[in-house]
Amino acid sequence: ETGVTQTPRHLVMGMTNKKSLKCEQHLGHNAMYWYKQSAKKPLELMFVYNFKEQTENNSVPSRFSPECPNSSHLFLHLHTLQPEDSALYLCASSTNTGSWYNEQFFGPGTRLTVL
Amino acid sequence: QKEVEQDPGPLSVPEGAIVSLNCTYSNSAFQYFMWYRQYSRKGPELLMYTYSSGNKEDGRFTAQVDKSSKYISLFIRDSQPSDSATYLCAMSGETSGSRLTFGEGTQLTVNP
Numbered sequence: 001e002t003g004v005t006q007t008p009r010h011l012v013m014g015m016t017n018k019k020s021l022k023c024e025q026h027l028g029h030n031a032m033y034w035y036k037q038s039a040k041k042p043l044e045l046m047f048v049y050n051f052k053e054q055t056e057n058n059s060v061p062s063r064f065s066p067e068c069p070n071s072s073h074l075f076l077h078l079h080t081l082q083p084e085d086s087a088l089y090l091c092a093s094s095t096n097t098g099s100w101y102n103e104q105f106f107g108p109g110t111r112l113t114v115l
Numbered sequence: 116q117k118e119v120e121q122d123p124g125p126l127s128v129p130e131g132a133i134v135s136l137n138c139t140y141s142n143s144a145f146q147y148f149m150w151y152r153q154y155s156r157k158g159p160e161l162l163m164y165t166y167s168s169g170n171k172e173d174g175r176f177t178a179q180v181d182k183s184s185k186y187i188s189l190f191i192r193d194s195q196p197s198d199s200a201t202y203l204c205a206m207s208g209e210t211s212g213s214r215l216t217f218g219e220g221t222q223l224t225v226n227p
Contacts, residue, residue: 040123042203042216048214097214103161106151106159107158
């Protein structure tokens with residue numbers, strides 16, 4: 001595997017379900033990000049981790065719970081979601097968050113549908 | 116007011132046309148300007164980036180930044196059907212570290 005991988009690629013869940021999204025990066029990076037991409041809206045940054053520590057939570061509802069056990073893996077735990085949470089969830093990684101500029105490498109995303 | 120404005124399109128052009136994609140922004144602290152390309156069912160990939168004002172050319176692609184007008188452009192010459200994708204502008208500044216602020220994205224279709 002190369003780059004940034006995400007599983008599953010598609011997920012359909014009911015409002016009462018609990019599910020998790022997984023992201024893995026094979027680039028030796030230390031920063032990882034979760035974004036939400038909805039139609040006709042800019043990418044919304046959700047969470048940032050740098051060296052496994054959460055450095056940013058962009059006012060995300062608590063029904064989204066991130067976990068970063070190491071610099072290569074990032075999870076997004078989902079529970080009691082709402083239909084408006086249906087979107088493409090993108091994971092990205094970069095060298096770290098300390099530089100003024102860092103290229104972010106994105107995974108293919110998980111297309112989430114909440115019924 | 117949005118920090119970054121981008122015409123979402125869709126934009127449809129014939130093969131060989133010159134394409135101009137644009138973004139305006141309001142935050143004068145932005146200094147790094149990026150263009151990402153996103154194919155259908157894929158994540159965004161960095162196409163080009165520029166620092167501060169000026170032009171940068173890479174093959175058929177030219178990125179321009181005019182900080183005085185807070186306006187950036189991406190030009191695609193001799194457009195090809197393989198250029199059909201959504202193009203996202205993104206920006207960051209010294210005060211935001213690696214945090215990127217994205218435009219909505221412009222959906223481009225190049226027709227053979």
